[in-house]
Amino acid sequence: MEHYKISFEDLRKLVGELLKCKYNVVSQSADGKKFIKINSESELNLNPANKPTDISMKEYFLPKSESLFFYKRNKDEIELIDVNINENKTVIIGAKPCDAAAVPVLSKVFNWDYKDEFFNSRVDKTIIIGTACRYKDSFCFCSSVGLSPDSEKGSDIFLVPLKDNFYLMKIITEKGKIFTEEFSWLSMEKTDERPEKASPEFDDSKFEYINVKTWLDENFSNDFWDGAGELCLGCAQCAYACPTCHCFDIVDESCGYSCGRRVKNWDSCQFGLFTKHASGHNPRDGQSKRYRQRISHKFKYYKDRFDEILCTGCGRCSRGCPVSINILEILQDIEECNKQ
Amino acid sequence: MNLAETAKDILKNHKAEFIIGYSKGRDGRTKPFIAKDEKGAEKLVFDHFSVNNLAVYLTRMEKPKGGKIGIVAKGCDVRAVNALIQENQIKRDEVFIIGVNCSGVVNDIDGEWNKENTQIKCKYCQLRTPNIYDILVGELEDFELPEDGQQLLMTKIENMNAEERFEFWQNEFDKCIKCYACRQVCPLCYCEQCIVEKSMPQWIETSASARGNFAWNLIRAFHLAGRCIGCHECERACPMDLPITLLTRKMGMLAGKEFGYRHGMDPSQETLIGSYNIKDNEDFIR
Numbered sequence: 001m002e003h004y005k006i007s008f009e010d011l012r013k014l015v016g017e018l019l020k021c022k023y024n025v026v027s028q029s030a031d032g033k034k035f036i037k038i039n040s041e042s043e044l045n046l047n048p049a050n051k052p053t054d055i056s057m058k059e060y061f062l063p064k065s066e067s068l069f070f071y072k073r074n075k076d077e078i079e080l081i082d083v084n085i086n087e088n089k090t091v092i093i094g095a096k097p098c099d100a101a102a103v104p105v106l107s108k109v110f111n112w113d114y115k116d117e118f119f120n121s122r123v124d125k126t127i128i129i130g131t132a133c134r135y136k137d138s139f140c141f142c143s144s145v146g147l148s149p150d151s152e153k154g155s156d157i158f159l160v161p162l163k164d165n166f167y168l169m170k171i172i173t174e175k176g177k178i179f180t181e182e183f184s185w186l187s188m189e190k191t192d193e194r195p196e197k198a199s200p201e202f203d204d205s206k207f208e209y210i211n212v213k214t215w216l217d218e219n220f221s222n223d224f225w226d227g228a229g230e231l232c233l234g235c236a237q238c239a240y241a242c243p244t245c246h247c248f249d250i251v252d253e254s255c256g257y258s259c260g261r262r263v264k265n266w267d268s269c270q271f272g273l274f275t276k277h278a279s280g281h282n283p284r285d286g287q288s289k290r291y292r293q294r295i296s297h298k299f300k301y302y303k304d305r306f307d308e309i310l311c312t313g314c315g316r317c318s319r320g321c322p323v324s325i326n327i328l329e330i331l332q333d334i335e336e337c338n339k340q
Numbered sequence: 341m342n343l344a345e346t347a348k349d350i351l352k353n354h355k356a357e358f359i360i361g362y363s364k365g366r367d368g369r370t371k372p373f374i375a376k377d378e379k380g381a382e383k384l385v386f387d388h389f390s391v392n393n394l395a396v397y398l399t400r401m402e403k404p405k406g407g408k409i410g411i412v413a414k415g416c417d418v419r420a421v422n423a424l425i426q427e428n429q430i431k432r433d434e435v436f437i438i439g440v441n442c443s444g445v446v447n448d449i450d451g452e453w454n455k456e457n458t459q460i461k462c463k464y465c466q467l468r469t470p471n472i473y474d475i476l477v478g479e480l481e482d483f484e485l486p487e488d489g490q491q492l493l494m495t496k497i498e499n500m501n502a503e504e505r506f507e508f509w510q511n512e513f514d515k516c517i518k519c520y521a522c523r524q525v526c527p528l529c530y531c532e533q534c535i536v537e538k539s540m541p542q543w544i545e546t547s548a549s550a551r552g553n554f555a556w557n558l559i560r561a562f563h564l565a566g567r568c569i570g571c572h573e574c575e576r577a578c579p580m581d582l583p584i585t586l587l588t589r590k591m592g593m594l595a596g597k598e599f600g601y602r603h604g605m606d607p608s609q610e611t612l613i614g615s616y617n618i619k620d621n622e623d624f625i626r
Contacts, residue, residue, distance in 0.1 A: 033581070054579055055579060064518070065548045065549045137450075138366075138368060139367065230374065231373075233525055234524055235520050235521035235523070235524035235577070236518075236519040236520060237519050237577065239519075241579055251545075253542075265518070273537050287400075318367070322392070322521055322524070322573070322576070322577035323372050324449070326365060326367050326369075329365065329366055
């Protein structure tokens with residue numbers, strides 16, 4: 001792995017150059033609430049101490065609403081029109097470890113049986129420049145789900161802050177290497193300087209995942225769930241803010257008689273409609289059952305099937321929950337149940 | 341008696357079977373909590389961070405047989421309870437209202453309580469002491485009022501022409517991700533089946549795209565016309581920060597101006613939508 005030293009100013013210059021070369025450049029917005037496509041180098045918002053955005057960056061791989069194909073009806077014939085997914089190349093700069101790690105986690109489900117060309121083509125065309133994280137609040141728990149504030153998982157290039165507004169730039173993947181070669185004019189020097197790791201203050205574990213998994217394996221039916229889901233109102237803030245939640249619904253929308261499209265929209269297991277059968281029967285007929293599904297999918301089913309935890313510990317679901325349900329507290333409660 | 345002692349007494353004497361209130365979470369946040377016994381009652385708190393309108397739970401919870409649901413309610417929350425009674429969703433004798441004197445609540449629940457971090461609704465609040473309750477707790481304290489920035493924005497929008505207004509709302513609705521947090525936190529959004537869930541036919545497009553987002557946000561606003569009690573929970577819950585209470589507040593103001601009506605002020609009053617008066621003003625209908 002190659003290590004370079006690069007200044008913040010040069011990273012800005014890189015952004016300017018990428019924009020000239022018609023790349024989409026995505027960074028945290030100035031208010032830090034979401035990831036946006038920026039239009040000038042001055043908009044680059046890159047600070048390891050930034051709080052995770054309110055909404056994750058998954059929309060750049062899995063848009064909230066995505067056309068799959070269009071149709072036209074001419075008398076008796078129906079013509080199908082493919083969607084052109086050849087978007088410009090994208091560079092996401094300033095993804096936190098809890099943002100970047102979600103991409104390889106999601107790739108597993110999108111390539112498990114059917115290979116999702118929409119998701120895959122976006123991932124192929126995106127360079128993720130991750131940044132070490134030096135933010136911490138009572139909702140973060142990356143270190144408990146196998147990540148850390150210095151985790152490079154999912155990043156093609158990874159930046160770690162050095163002194164005086166410099167960054168250590170680690171080239172992680174082949175894709176990242178090819179990308180940096182394209183911009184060889186960048187004043188990057190190879191360096192032996194190594195930054196300090198995140199202090200324990202940022203990197204402490206809040207629970208042992210194995211305890212949660214062990215309990216979940218045995219307790220599909222347990223009174224615990226009634227209490228856990230009791231106050232959940234059943235909105236999808238948690239799922240839509242989440243970097244790893246990926247459920248979607250496919251519907252047809254017409255624009256009158258003669259044309260329309262098939263479209264894939266974000267969906268959430270927290271909605272009653274999500275599991276409602278055409279007969280009217282709903283196997284998940286209460287919020288507690290839906291909340292159990294959310295926890296079980298993330299911390300048990302996905303692990304069983306894909307050997308990954310479907311959670312990066314970013315804490316977005318907890319920070320944004322209208323009724324302040326804190327998933328970390330729920331997981332700690334589960335760990336406590338397992339000890340008993 | 342303070343809130344916790346009051347609550348203990350209520351549960352002990354079965355004035356209510358459980359109490360929906362607020363407690364401090366391990367993460368330091370004040371959050372909804374259900375006190376089911378005296379030990380639970382001790383955890384109940386009320387402070388500037390008690391933002392939630394707990395009346396939302398009244399239509400989402402099973403009613404205890406032969407007993408009442410206790411609820412901790414600020415003035416704006418009591419308006420929601422009253423509205424639910426007016427709309428025949430609950431009966432007055434099914435709830436035991438622990439009214440709390442409220443001296444304003446925060447906007448950002450992880451921030452400090454100060455003038456800048458105070459909800460706009462507190463600026464023009466007329467019910468710091470709830471108008472209906474079974475027991476009242478807490479003391480009123482003075483607090484500095486925030487600027488009513490929303491009123492300024494409303495005036496600005498009123499001065500826009502149709503195209504400019506359309507553009508304003510298009511920009512805002514474009515951000516909507518259809519998480520329906522606005523609907524789920526609303527104490528007056530209690531339909532068993534929401535119109536967006538009706539799929540035969542699909543009246544409202546489920547896509548979070550221009551058409552679907554416009555349809556959803558406007559339908560939501562219309563369904564709350566003259567019914568919104570102004571708790572602003574929808575806007576607080578919105579992860580995309582859409583200024584949706586501009587619509588519901590404006591309609592509430594119109595209901596007041598045209599019909600002299602404010603929803604949720606008197607549980608025995610007929611609703612604006614559900615009543616007809618020959619003297620009703622109609623010259624604004626075009």
